Amino acid sequence: MATQLDLDSLCINTIRTLSIDAVQAANSGHPGTPMALAPLVYTIWNRVLRFDPKDPIWPNRDRFVLSNGHASMLLWSVLHLTGTQAVNADYENIGQPSVTLDDIRRFRQFGSKAPGHPEYHWVSGVEATTGPLGQGIATSVGMAIAERWLAERYNRADLEIFRYDIYAVCGDGCLMEGVGAEAASLAGHLGLDNLCWVYDNNHITIEGSTAITFTENVAARFLAYGWNVLHVRDANDLDRIEDALCVFRQTKDRPTLIILDSHIGYGSPNKQDTSAAHGEPLGDDEVRLVKRAYGWPEEAKFLVPEGVREHFAAGVGARGGQAHARWNELLAAYRAKHPDLAAEIEQMQRRDLPGGWDRDLPVFPADPKGLAGRDASGKVLNVLAQNVPWLLGGSADLGPSNKTTLLYKGAGDVQAASPGGKNLHFGVREHAMGAILNGLSLSKLRPFGATFFIFSDYMRPAIRLSALMELPTIFVFTHDAMGDGEDGSTHQPIEQLASMRAVPGLTVLRPGDANEVVEAYRYVMQLRHRPAALVLSRQPLPTLDRSRYAAAAGVSRGAYALADAPGGDPQVILIATGSEVSLAVAAHEKLVTTGIRSRVVSMPSWDIFERETQAYRDSVLPPEVTARVAIEQASTFGWDRYVGSGGQVIGMHTFGASAPLRALQQEFGFTVDKVLAAAQMQLRRTQA
Ligand SMILES: Cc1ncc(C[n+]2csc(CCOP(=O)(O)OP(=O)(O)O)c2C)c(N)n1
Numbered sequence: 001m002a003t004q005l006d007l008d009s010l011c012i013n014t015i016r017t018l019s020i021d022a023v024q025a026a027n028s029g030h031p032g033t034p035m036a037l038a039p040l041v042y043t044i045w046n047r048v049l050r051f052d053p054k055d056p057i058w059p060n061r062d063r064f065v066l067s068n069g070h071a072s073m074l075l076w077s078v079l080h081l082t083g084t085q086a087v088n089a090d091y092e093n094i095g096q097p098s099v100t101l102d103d104i105r106r107f108r109q110f111g112s113k114a115p116g117h118p119e120y121h122w123v124s125g126v127e128a129t130t131g132p133l134g135q136g137i138a139t140s141v142g143m144a145i146a147e148r149w150l151a152e153r154y155n156r157a158d159l160e161i162f163r164y165d166i167y168a169v170c171g172d173g174c175l176m177e178g179v180g181a182e183a184a185s186l187a188g189h190l191g192l193d194n195l196c197w198v199y200d201n202n203h204i205t206i207e208g209s210t211a212i213t214f215t216e217n218v219a220a221r222f223l224a225y226g227w228n229v230l231h232v233r234d235a236n237d238l239d240r241i242e243d244a245l246c247v248f249r250q251t252k253d254r255p256t257l258i259i260l261d262s263h264i265g266y267g268s269p270n271k272q273d274t275s276a277a278h279g280e281p282l283g284d285d286e287v288r289l290v291k292r293a294y295g296w297p298e299e300a301k302f303l304v305p306e307g308v309r310e311h312f313a314a315g316v317g318a319r320g321g322q323a324h325a326r327w328n329e330l331l332a333a334y335r336a337k338h339p340d341l342a343a344e345i346e347q348m349q350r351r352d353l354p355g356g357w358d359r360d361l362p363v364f365p366a367d368p369k370g371l372a373g374r375d376a377s378g379k380v381l382n383v384l385a386q387n388v389p390w391l392l393g394g395s396a397d398l399g400p401s402n403k404t405t406l407l408y409k410g411a412g413d414v415q416a417a418s419p420g421g422k423n424l425h426f427g428v429r430e431h432a433m434g435a436i437l438n439g440l441s442l443s444k445l446r447p448f449g450a451t452f453f454i455f456s457d458y459m460r461p462a463i464r465l466s467a468l469m470e471l472p473t474i475f476v477f478t479h480d481a482m483g484d485g486e487d488g489s490t491h492q493p494i495e496q497l498a499s500m501r502a503v504p505g506l507t508v509l510r511p512g513d514a515n516e517v518v519e520a521y522r523y524v525m526q527l528r529h530r531p532a533a534l535v536l537s538r539q540p541l542p543t544l545d546r547s548r549y550a551a552a553a554g555v556s557r558g559a560y561a562l563a564d565a566p567g568g569d570p571q572v573i574l575i576a577t578g579s580e581v582s583l584a585v586a587a588h589e590k591l592v593t594t595g596i597r598s599r600v601v602s603m604p605s606w607d608i609f610e611r612e613t614q615a616y617r618d619s620v621l622p623p624e625v626t627a628r629v630a631i632e633q634a635s636t637f638g639w640d641r642y643v644g645s646g647g648q649v650i651g652m653h654t655f656g657a658s659a660p661l662r663a664l665q666q667e668f669g670f671t672v673d674k675v676l677a678a679a680q681m682q683l684r685r686t687q688a
């Protein structure tokens, strides 16, 4: 009969050797950190975590985020050994294990559920995609804000529906990256005592000892952020690790950082404590030596000894299963007493929208002076946030400029003492904001976050991850082109539209007037597995007369024929987005008076348009009409796909400049005359 101690080390060495064997078989990967952190991950999972392997998306589970994603074998090992089940994109249990031993044998191979780094939505049980260092810990702050928010809104006396903790494991890299610092600062400010980061203090990164790069006092830094800081000096001491986790759970009003001193490549006679253990296989000879040091059969590969799976079942399996069963009873009682709130929770979990979500959305009357994209957006958000209880968001200190502040009575701010507010204040921390939005979205809230479009560059890695994770995060970007005039070239986006459009799966919308803004939000709200970037003007844009031009509902198809000459049958097509739509319309009106059959295509979204049928796309952009002009105050990069090699693009080839908007429009050629000249040139070219 194995003792508890034997079973602990048997489980830990199973995680270690699975990791070693997988990296060896793949001939790539990171063995050293799993070897060092197996005891930590084992202790969190088997002694503390409230996670039900039979239902990895149970809403009240504790979250485990592996921010040092290169150590992914830790996660594949525990997901396998706990028998965690797989769910599909519709949140149904598909009756299969999430990670099989065969997946681990095929670590890093095509189609394996044990890819190089943790990938949310590809492998059930992964709470966040990690690998770009710092993103996981920053995302975990969003998860912690979400737990607070959910508890505040839904918990009732004796009916605590939401009460869970968020654990994130990180290394030196995560703590060197700025995004981690931004997020830690906000977490301290908000007093997120449901958040625990464990820092793998191994003094090693790829280039060697951290003595060459990272000598700050991490503990002092986190104390200054307002965190509780604990130190465990031996990564193999399960009881001390458990004690520290216990202190975390008892600590109020502060997040906890546990600094864990560890030895990368633990047990490897020749590679322990060196960067050689970080990112390459140990090699067959060293593997044998390591296994001997662990007391493991030297020739065994991918060995899961008898008793290991059972021990995980008796630990995390039993604890999670019981907690989940109690929660189901609680939810039943809750549903009986608070049916409306229970229905909300269920809708939210499926990423469905509540009935009446688009009630009272504004319809803007025609108005030549018009409204700024950001102002229309503000009005829409204030309606949507009242219709959709779990829609919340804010700005990176630009709320008054982005017009994203929720102003209706009772909207409230998210602060330590008021975690259930609807207005988040991210501070001047765009990168963390992006990651935090993803954490909120992973928790099934519907978050939006705003800044100037130019600063999308400061959060691009998180935007990319939202697309990779297929999260319906909403990014609101205002000051989308030269409209901020006097701020000058540092604030005028040029290449940002092209670069956002290049992100696979990100829906980018640049609406052309206030009603297109409404339709853009209507479209975005219905996305369940896709992030969106709304690109909005600072300056007023004329509100088009929709009795004269096509309905703004065309936004939902990405592009639509907004204006045609009488009888249609266009000779020349003007394609425009955002602030340039009204310019195209003005030019079109002039062309029509001179007898030229022009068409204006409003194209707020390339990617939506590209998912339309060929027949629809050809109806908007008839292939035989090759006289085409695209107009957009941004890099021309990519527009040739719509205007063809002979078409013309009126766009930006340089950075902007500091001047009033009107002067910039003249200088850079965004005038009716320029559009007319381009259209006439196109007609001459195609009719020659
Ligand atoms: C943003 C980012 N930059 C660089 C890398 C490449 N990279 C992967 S691991 C690593 C070193 C990380 O060191 P540490 O976090 O201490 O991990 P350890 O080797 O101790 O496990 C680097 C630079 C990355 N994954 N993400």
Ligand SMILES: [Mg+2]
Binding pocket: 171, 172, 173, 200, 201, 202, 203, 204, 205
């Ligand atoms: Mg390290």
